[in-house]
Amino acid sequence: MDFKADHFVLFGIKPTFRLDLSDLDSRYRDIQAQVHPDRFAHAGEAERRLSMQWATHANEAYQTLKKPLERAKYLLHLAGHDIQAESNTAMPPDFLMEQMEWREAVMEARDGGDHHELERLHNRLRNDISARYEELGQLLDDKAEFALATDRVRRLMFLEKLLHEIDDALASLEE
Amino acid sequence: MALFQIAEPGESAAPHEHKLAIGIDLGTTNSLVATVRSGLAVCLNDEQGRPLLPSVVRYHADGSTEVGYDAQKNQAVDPKNTIVSVKRFMGRGTKDIAHIESMPYDFVEATGMVKLKTHAGIKSPVETSAEILKALKARAEAALGGDLVGAVITVPAYFDDAQRQATKDAARLAGLNVLRLLNEPTAAAIAYGLDNAAEGVYAVYDLGGGTFDISILKLTKGVFEVMSTGGDSALGGDDFDHRIYCWVIEQATPQPLSLEDSRRLMMRCREAKEFLTNNPEAPISLRLANGEMIDVKLDVATFASITQTLISKTLQPVKKALRDAGLRPEDVKGVVMVGGATRMPQVQKAVGDFFRQEPLTNLDPDKVVALGAATQANLLAGNKTGKDDWLLLDVIPLSLGLETMGGLVEKVIPRNSTIPTARAQEFTTFKDGQTAMAIHVVQGEREMVADCRSLARFELRGIPPMVAGAARIRVTFQVDADGLLSVTAREQTTGVESSITVKPSYGLSDDEIAGMLKDSMEHAKEDAAARALKESQVEAERMIEATEAALAEDAHLLSAEEIAKIRATIAKLRETAAGDNRRQINIAMDDLGYETQAFAHRRMDQSIKKVLSGRKVDDIKVGEEGEQA
Numbered sequence: 001m002d003f004k005a006d007h008f009v010l011f012g013i014k015p016t017f018r019l020d021l022s023d024l025d026s027r028y029r030d031i032q033a034q035v036h037p038d039r040f041a042h043a044g045e046a047e048r049r050l051s052m053q054w055a056t057h058a059n060e061a062y063q064t065l066k067k068p069l070e071r072a073k074y075l076l077h078l079a080g081h082d083i084q085a086e087s088n089t090a091m092p093p094d095f096l097m098e099q100m101e102w103r104e105a106v107m108e109a110r111d112g113g114d115h116h117e118l119e120r121l122h123n124r125l126r127n128d129i130s131a132r133y134e135e136l137g138q139l140l141d142d143k144a145e146f147a148l149a150t151d152r153v154r155r156l157m158f159l160e161k162l163l164h165e166i167d168d169a170l171a172s173l174e175e
Numbered sequence: 176m177a178l179f180q181i182a183e184p185g186e187s188a189a190p191h192e193h194k195l196a197i198g199i200d201l202g203t204t205n206s207l208v209a210t211v212r213s214g215l216a217v218c219l220n221d222e223q224g225r226p227l228l229p230s231v232v233r234y235h236a237d238g239s240t241e242v243g244y245d246a247q248k249n250q251a252v253d254p255k256n257t258i259v260s261v262k263r264f265m266g267r268g269t270k271d272i273a274h275i276e277s278m279p280y281d282f283v284e285a286t287g288m289v290k291l292k293t294h295a296g297i298k299s300p301v302e303t304s305a306e307i308l309k310a311l312k313a314r315a316e317a318a319l320g321g322d323l324v325g326a327v328i329t330v331p332a333y334f335d336d337a338q339r340q341a342t343k344d345a346a347r348l349a350g351l352n353v354l355r356l357l358n359e360p361t362a363a364a365i366a367y368g369l370d371n372a373a374e375g376v377y378a379v380y381d382l383g384g385g386t387f388d389i390s391i392l393k394l395t396k397g398v399f400e401v402m403s404t405g406g407d408s409a410l411g412g413d414d415f416d417h418r419i420y421c422w423v424i425e426q427a428t429p430q431p432l433s434l435e436d437s438r439r440l441m442m443r444c445r446e447a448k449e450f451l452t453n454n455p456e457a458p459i460s461l462r463l464a465n466g467e468m469i470d471v472k473l474d475v476a477t478f479a480s481i482t483q484t485l486i487s488k489t490l491q492p493v494k495k496a497l498r499d500a501g502l503r504p505e506d507v508k509g510v511v512m513v514g515g516a517t518r519m520p521q522v523q524k525a526v527g528d529f530f531r532q533e534p535l536t537n538l539d540p541d542k543v544v545a546l547g548a549a550t551q552a553n554l555l556a557g558n559k560t561g562k563d564d565w566l567l568l569d570v571i572p573l574s575l576g577l578e579t580m581g582g583l584v585e586k587v588i589p590r591n592s593t594i595p596t597a598r599a600q601e602f603t604t605f606k607d608g609q610t611a612m613a614i615h616v617v618q619g620e621r622e623m624v625a626d627c628r629s630l631a632r633f634e635l636r637g638i639p640p641m642v643a644g645a646a647r648i649r650v651t652f653q654v655d656a657d658g659l660l661s662v663t664a665r666e667q668t669t670g671v672e673s674s675i676t677v678k679p680s681y682g683l684s685d686d687e688i689a690g691m692l693k694d695s696m697e698h699a700k701e702d703a704a705a706r707a708l709k710e711s712q713v714e715a716e717r718m719i720e721a722t723e724a725a726l727a728e729d730a731h732l733l734s735a736e737e738i739a740k741i742r743a744t745i746a747k748l749r750e751t752a753a754g755d756n757r758r759q760i761n762i763a764m765d766d767l768g769y770e771t772q773a774f775a776h777r778r779m780d781q782s783i784k785k786v787l788s789g790r791k792v793d794d795i796k797v798g799e800e801g802e803q804a
Contacts (some may be wrong), residue, residue, distance in 0.1 A: 010783075011787075027786075027787075029395075029398050029566065030786045031564060031783060031786055032568060032785050033398075033566050033786075034779075034782040034783055034785070035597060035779060035782070035783065036566060036567075036568075036656075036658040037655070038355065038554070038566070038567060041325075041355060041556070041557075042194075042325075042553035042555065042556055042557035042717065042721060043355045043720050043721045043725075044322070044721045044722060044768060044771060044775070045718075045764075045767050046723075046766045046771055046772045046775040047721070047725075047730075047771075047778070047779075050775050050776060050779050051779070052595050052653075052656065054779055054783070055595050055656070056596055056597045056653070058597050059592075059595065060596070060597070062593075063592075063593075088252075103491065108278040114723055116783040141544075142460055149541045164316055164759070164772045167498075171495075174494060
């Protein structure tokens with residue numbers, strides 16, 4: 001058992017995109033119950049340091065597997081398909097057009113203080129994202145189509161960011 | 176295997192011996208100390224049977240100090256030298272402190288943190304807080320009759336790194352071994368949750384004397400998981416006093432008040448605030464030194480209206496914390512009220528209206544934090560109590576970031592990340608032949624560096640000259656379980672490393688602490704060298720105990736040779752610790768640490784493997800329980 005072992009091995013689960021989140025939660029808690037610094041507050045220096053490293057590692061692994069986008073990126077990384085998020089931003093023009101329309105709609109609703117419209121955009125996007133994760137599950141778990149999955153993940157990165165912006169706009173309207 | 180579990184006579188630490196550990200609520204207005212006795216958390220009272228210690232320190236000209244009720248009683252006599260609400264100054268510069276103009280102290284701006292000029296000399300808030308901690312430590316030692324293995328000290332969840340580090344420094348100055356800095360709302364949740372075997376999502380609304388915290392926690396079987404936290408580390412009951420004070424001045428328009436009168440009036444305002452909890456109207460009257468009389472009446476409705484903005488100021492962070500947790504008010508199963516200021520009816524009403532439910536107030540809001548801290552201290556000290564085996568997963572309250580081009584902040588660790596946590600980020604040089612790089616660490620949510628708290632600046636030197644963009648500098652942030660940050664930077668291609676614990680830019684250096692420690696010892700006529708020796712001996716004892724306990728459990732992970740080596744190192748340490756050479760003791764401790772490194776690794780691996788394999792035999796566990804029944 002070492003830090004180089006992959007996150008799925010750490011939690012003792014199969015490396016799949018579709019996973020049982022409540023099972024992951026309980027495995028995470030079981031591991032923290034063993035390695036957390038609170039378990040070693042009265043131990044020697046070496047054990048305390050080690051416990052901090054392990055607990056840090058378990059937190060990072062859990063955060064990566066818990067969020068679907070991060071989990072998908074991680075699975076692609078394990079399969080040798082890195083996203084190259086920063087160096088490779090070329091996206092098909094129709095997708096970019098669609099993005100621009102979304103953004104305009106969000107900006108308009110935000111500037112007009114239209115809470116209702118922002119909620120509507122949020123829900124629409126949420127549904128769109130869910131459907132895309134369904135597809136991603138098939139590509140990764142059933143078909144092993146990693147190249148296509150990489151493209152879908154890049155799109156989802158745009159959409160998640162957009163969803164975040166809508167949430168921020170909603171939050172600033174509430175304040 | 177069993178052979179190694181037999182300890183030699185006199186060598187075994189009694190495994191069931193109860194270790195003395197305390198929990199301290201170091202509050203803005205009042206502080207408390209609690210411990211677990213016969214399985215029950217209790218507050219330790221002073222000789223007059225009072226659990227609270229007012230967080231007031233008076234400095235006398237001869238350098239002696241008075242802490243608590245006596246100092247509080249005399250605060251109007253000697254306001255310049257009687258420090259109240261010192262917690263508001265911890266890790267803070269003059270520009271961070273609200274109403275600084277109406278305070279009677281002589282402030283001295285030092286790097287990062289203010290200092291106060293008293294007639295006993297210039298005092299750092301860390302030293303003043305240490306006086307309060309010393310008084311509580313003495314109280315605990317007298318009550319428990321023995322040496323303390325350590326203390327859990329609570330801090331507002333919303334305290335940033337500077338404020339946490341200052342608190343830990345104060346504990347060190349007071350001679351306390353800090354087992355953990357624990358967030359106040361989390362401490363309250365422990366006291367509350369364990370008492371009620373609660374499950375579900377809870378909000379802890381903690382309005383203390385000078386700080387406000389909101390934490391959203393998920394309680395599931397034995398796990399307290401903080402989902403999000405928020406607050407205002409400069410908003411509390413004091414501000415309500417101040418609002419009353421301003422209102423009185425408006426009503427009565429007296430001549431400008433002297434420092435003494437001003438402090439006296441502030442005390443009357445506080446009394447009025449407390450009186451209004453159970454009465455419709457409070458009289459506020461005071462004869463000033465010049466004979467003039469202030470005599471006004473404040474009713475509940477007026478009090479509510481002049482403090483309304485303060486209450487809505489607390490609801491902003493509540494909304495934000497819920498949003499961060501991805502929850503709505505109706506998802507919250509219970510709202511726990513903590514802190515004396517939550518006794519105010521208008522606060523309870525506003526919180527009740529927001530969450531659409533009656534807040535929970537069945538535990539004393541003054542004591543609940545100290546009781547939770549004591550419970551946690553008991554667990555951390557290694558007093559296993561069987562049934563109360565729980566796990567606490569807390570978060571960092573504010574994002575950590577680095578300054579990038581144009582004074583912008585690049586976030587490295589987002590707020591509400593579960594601690595301990597670490598994140599590495601890579602940077603590069605932007606000029607040809609650049610050999611040094613400045614790193615500026617900040618904390619906060621804003622986009623501009625100027626709007627965030629500066630934690631540390633340091634420089635990575637010795638980068639080999641390369642073309643711009645060729646160097647790869649990896650900066651690693653590590654936040655430990657106390658919520659404290661350390662940063663290391665390394666140039667990847669050559670391995671040049673620079674490491675700091677984030678301290679220099681605001682706080683006290685180790686030298687300054689050593690100096691303060693020496694001063695306070697001189698005054699207490701305590702021998703600094705004797706105390707340092709004693710500390711090393713206690714630490715050595717603790718280490719021996721921990722190692723022996725580990726050997727008793729897991730000797731099978733070691734070869735006979737390794738066991739012999741560890742045993743010999745323990746024997747050496749025990750022998751050295753019996754003497755009075757502190758340096759030798761520390762060397763012997765380092766040796767034992769070195770010899771047990773591999774052992775520690777194997778033990779950790781074993782326990783993780785055990786969890787994973789235990790997973791597949793869930794049905795067997797049920798069978799075992801069945802047999803016991």
